[in-house]
Amino acid sequence: MPPSHADRPVLVYGAYGHTGRFIVAELIEEGFTPVLSGRDPEKLASVSAAHGKLEVRAASLEDPMALECALAGVAAVINAAGPFATTAARMVDAAIYARVPYLDVAAEPDVAAATMEQYANQARDAGIALAPAIGFYGGLGNLLATAVMGDWPQADEITLAYALSSWKPTMGTRLTIKAAEQRRGGRRLVYSNRGLELRSDEARITEWVFPAPVGRQVVTAEFTTADSVTISRHLKTRAIHEVMTLAPLKDLADPDLSPPPAVDARGRSAQTFLIEAVVRAGKIERRGVVRGQDIYAVTAPLVVESLRRLLAHPDQWRGVVTAGEIGDARGFLQALSPEHLTLETDCSAHLEGFQRLLFCRA
DSSP: OOOOHHHOOEETTTTSSSSHHHHHHHHHHHTOEEEESSHHHHHHHHHHHTSSOOOOOOOTOOOHHHHHHHHTTOEEEEEOOOHHHHHHHHHHHHHHHTTTTTOOOOOHHHHHHHHHHHHHHHHHHHOOOOOOBBBTTBBBHHHHHHHHHHTTOOOEEEEEEEEEEEOOOOOOHHHHHHHHHHHHHHHHEEETTTEEEOSSOOOOEEEEEEEETTEEEEEEOOOOOOHHHHHHHHHHHHEEEEEEHHHHHHTTTOOOOOOOOOSSSSSSOOEEEEEEEEEEETTEEEEEEEEEEOOOHHHHHHHHHHHHHHHHHHTTEEEOGGGGSOOOOOHEEEHHTTTTTTEEEEEEEEEETTEEEEEEOO
């Protein structure tokens, strides 16, 4: 981090949420000074005490003056408060007014798309970076697809395949799902024809063969995440597809409201994830895989590394920017390996009929 930002704090809105706590801890570990913000002063005070009395700036989203005070003098703001359908616009308004770079970890594809469309010009005019959906969804798959695509100027299709061992939802995830269902009137959101569509039919169920040890799994097709939105901004491809293992989606209906239980010193749950990216151009495929633990926990290093890169060259990033655009995507992922994830890329496949011949570089 350059000296001009070394002594400037970073505001974390929603700092006492499940993901917000991971972000606060990651900022401290990476040498930043987080300032805690959100609606509830008591919950903020608890997080502050856990980290040796960090500064607290409580603010309601309904109080523009309080938000203005919260953003005073900070180097950037990270919005970790969901559902982002109700928080993103107000926080972006405040960030643009304060001329402060904005990042969030929104997973909702329609919210990420709306943020980009509505605020791109305003952020550019204000001279700040606007980086929505820099999390497990919206950030990690985008980075992997960008790294796998490499030097190809365009592709025929990009497919992301997600395999989660389980999915114990946080309260934030539950509220986000509920809000999305109400917003969409029970319909499902699908990325198709280079845009988002609402559909009333059932998603197709099929199979995907993941790398070992996950192997063949039943998946739901047209599992649209914020990655479809972020990828479509900067990678030239005719089609984007996403699939998700079916079993963990059933976990989202678990009536147990307790948070994901921690199993290590970082507070991560036992959940594991694997994302496979397949990029095809003609009869040639390139593949890459990232593996890691806890989709909420890995969001923290993703957004903090994005922040570090944005602040390193603030004049370079104005207007909307996604994780896959912030410098070298492979280098970005390697910076998080092996502590937060592992990366496997550089495999090409020449497709001849039903035969696939793999050529991998070490």
